Amino acid sequence: MKLYGVQAVVINSRQMRDADRVLTLYSREKGKIQAVAHGVSKPTSRKRGAVQPFCHSEFLLRRGRELDTVSQCEGRDIFPGLWSDLDRMGCAAQVCEPVDGLTVDREPNKAVFDLLLGTLRKLETVTEFELTVRGFELQLVALLGYRPQLDYCVNCGNGSLNPVAAFSAASGGLLCKSCAVGTDEVLCSGETAAIMRLLLDWDPVKMDRLRVSIRSRNEMRKVLREYLQWLTEKRSRSLHFLESISDYRTPD
Amino acid sequence: MRYAGAVSRLIGELARLPGIGSKTAQRLAFFLLSAPPEVAENLAFAIREARLQVRRCPVCGNLTDREPCAVCADEAREKAVICVVQDPRDVAAIEKYRGFKGVYHVLHGALSPLAGLGPEELNIKSLIARLENGLVKEVILATNPDVEGDATALYLARLIKPIGVTVTRLAHGLPVGAHLEYADEITLGKAIEGRREID
Ligand SMILES: [Zn+2]
Ligand SMILES: [Zn+2]
Numbered sequence: 001m002k003l004y005g006v007q008a009v010v011i012n013s014r015q016m017r018d019a020d021r022v023l024t025l026y027s028r029e030k031g032k033i034q035a036v037a038h039g040v041s042k043p044t045s046r047k048r049g050a051v052q053p054f055c056h057s058e059f060l061l062r063r064g065r066e067l068d069t070v071s072q073c074e075g076r077d078i079f080p081g082l083w084s085d086l087d088r089m090g091c092a093a094q095v096c097e098p099v100d101g102l103t104v105d106r107e108p109n110k111a112v113f114d115l116l117l118g119t120l121r122k123l124e125t126v127t128e129f130e131l132t133v134r135g136f137e138l139q140l141v142a143l144l145g146y147r148p149q150l151d152y153c154v155n156c157g158n159g160s161l162n163p164v165a166a167f168s169a170a171s172g173g174l175l176c177k178s179c180a181v182g183t184d185e186v187l188c189s190g191e192t193a194a195i196m197r198l199l200l201d202w203d204p205v206k207m208d209r210l211r212v213s214i215r216s217r218n219e220m221r222k223v224l225r226e227y228l229q230w231l232t233e234k235r236s237r238s239l240h241f242l243e244s245i246s247d248y249r250t251p252d
Numbered sequence: 253m254r255y256a257g258a259v260s261r262l263i264g265e266l267a268r269l270p271g272i273g274s275k276t277a278q279r280l281a282f283f284l285l286s287a288p289p290e291v292a293e294n295l296a297f298a299i300r301e302a303r304l305q306v307r308r309c310p311v312c313g314n315l316t317d318r319e320p321c322a323v324c325a326d327e328a329r330e331k332a333v334i335c336v337v338q339d340p341r342d343v344a345a346i347e348k349y350r351g352f353k354g355v356y357h358v359l360h361g362a363l364s365p366l367a368g369l370g371p372e373e374l375n376i377k378s379l380i381a382r383l384e385n386g387l388v389k390e391v392i393l394a395t396n397p398d399v400e401g402d403a404t405a406l407y408l409a410r411l412i413k414p415i416g417v418t419v420t421r422l423a424h425g426l427p428v429g430a431h432l433e434y435a436d437e438i439t440l441g442k443a444i445e446g447r448r449e450i451d
Contacts, residue, residue, distance in 0.1 A: 012366055013399075017271050041398075049436025053366055053399045075437045086406040089399065093365035237368025244370025245363070245407055 002063045003071060006030055009116055011096035013053045015041070023051055023070070025059065026099050026116060031108040035061055037070040050075035054082050054092045056117055077117075081124030086245060091129045093238035095119050095136050101232035102144050111143050128207045130217060135199040135207060137224045142200060146231055149173025150197045164190045167223040169230035186226050192219040259285070311382070313358040313375040315340045323355055330354045332389040336379065336408065338362045338396060346394065354392070357382065362400035363407055369400075371407060379408075383415050390418045397424045397442065423448075 008027035016022050019041035025033045037051045047070060050057035056077040061068045082092045099116055103109070119136040126132050141147065152159040154173035165177040166185035174193055175185055195212055202210075212220075221239075229235055255263065259281060267277035284292045308314070309321035316322070323329055323343075333354030337343055343356050359374045382388060391412055395401035409419045424442035426435055435443070 014367075046434055046436060049438035052438065055438075078438050078441070080438075080441055083399065083402055084406075086403060086410065089403055089406075090365050097366065238365050240368040241363070241365045241370055244372060 005060050010055045011100050028113040032103045032105050035068045090242040091133050097238045131207045138200045155179035164193045169226040186222045192216040312356050335392040337394045363403040364400045393421045
């Protein structure tokens with residue numbers, strides 16, 4: 001049978017020629033899939049809603065020689081809360097981008113799917129969306145086998161980590177003060193390391209209760225940006241977007 | 253099949269045009285090469301002239317062969333209402349509906365959280381400059397109803413509201429002639445959100 005059904009989140013959607021779009025789906029059943037949705041930019045298309053980025057939909061796909069095509073689809077969660085707020089939209093993109101970058105086609109991972117869907121649901125309502133994204137990033141890399149070493153220095157094995165100094169993306173973990181040479185590692189204080197350890201295992205529901213200083217937020221953002229960039233070998237586009245809109249005045 | 257230098261270059265250039273694959277590019281190339289020489293010369297001349305003459309209107313950013321463009325130069329158009337669109341083709345689409353008497357602003361694109369396209373890559377600075385003289389009363393955001401269009405509209409609203417100009421967004425409704433039961437969830441949701449009193 002050439003048709004198959006999946007439940008998936010639309011993690012990317014690019015305009016192709018005419019009214020077609022190429023979708024990147026992360027499905028529960030088959031992992032990452034690329035598929036073409038024909039005619040979905042026309043107002044008459046019934047598929048249009050369910051193929052928008054961040055949507056969680058049921059898809060009926062037809063196997064093709066190169067790319068599969070969307071035969072039918074129906075939206076399950078369309079996340080209007082992500083669409084009506086620029087910052088949440090940017091966070092949703094930050095959640096979808098590394099899933100695309102770190103996974104390979106057709107390798108299912110149910111835990112990744114559940115984490116992705118659960119995080120998008122949280123992002124619609126949670127007030128602490130920045131930490132929600134950080135928690136997602138940490139848990140995602142851990143699920144995919146890149147759990148960062150946050151308990152001791154990756155170089156000398158010093159477990160007291162006193163004082164913690166930096167995070168090395170290439171070594172995948174913390175460095176103590178005597179091992180940090182300061183070339184390509186990112187500043188990371190003891191407080192920041194402690195919060196990242198918490199976020200690695202915490203339920204995002206509890207995120208609103210966490211108190212985190214601006215300094216630690218900035219350190220964590222840089223640490224995870226470096227780590228994801230190193231793992232995906234790409235600069236984050238969604239982070240660039242979020243930074244570029246954070247200045248609400250005239251861009252110059 | 254491989255062709256000699258000049259022919260393969262022509263095919264390559266044609267294949268860069270939207271909607272033209274390599275097969276069509278070959279067909280076009282061989283048509284141009286077998287037709288009388290003036291066919292190809294006229295086409296090359298027309299492309300060159302159009303490209304030289306057509307530029308962005310310094311006021312609204314729409315493509316034009318004179319400065320300012322016909323809409324911006326028209327005394328009868330209401331300069332107090334600016335309709336912001338993503339693409340010059342959107343201006344043409346709205347002009348077909350003759351009911352709009354205001355002027356336009358063409359962004360030449362939309363913000364994209366996933367592609368990492370930020371405001372610095374769009375024609376936004378000149379829009380804000382147009383609002384500074386206090387004569388503009390309303391900005392209509394006519395970006396597409398998708399993630400990119402919505403992101404652009406939300407960003408512009410954030411930028412423009414503090415200036416004290418009214419910001420409106422095109423209603424997201426059901427397509428004319430469509431039946432409710434066939435509408436997707438997003439469209440229906442937005443149509444309910446954007447409902448208005450019947451007068
Ligand atoms: Zn050490
Ligand atoms: Zn103009």
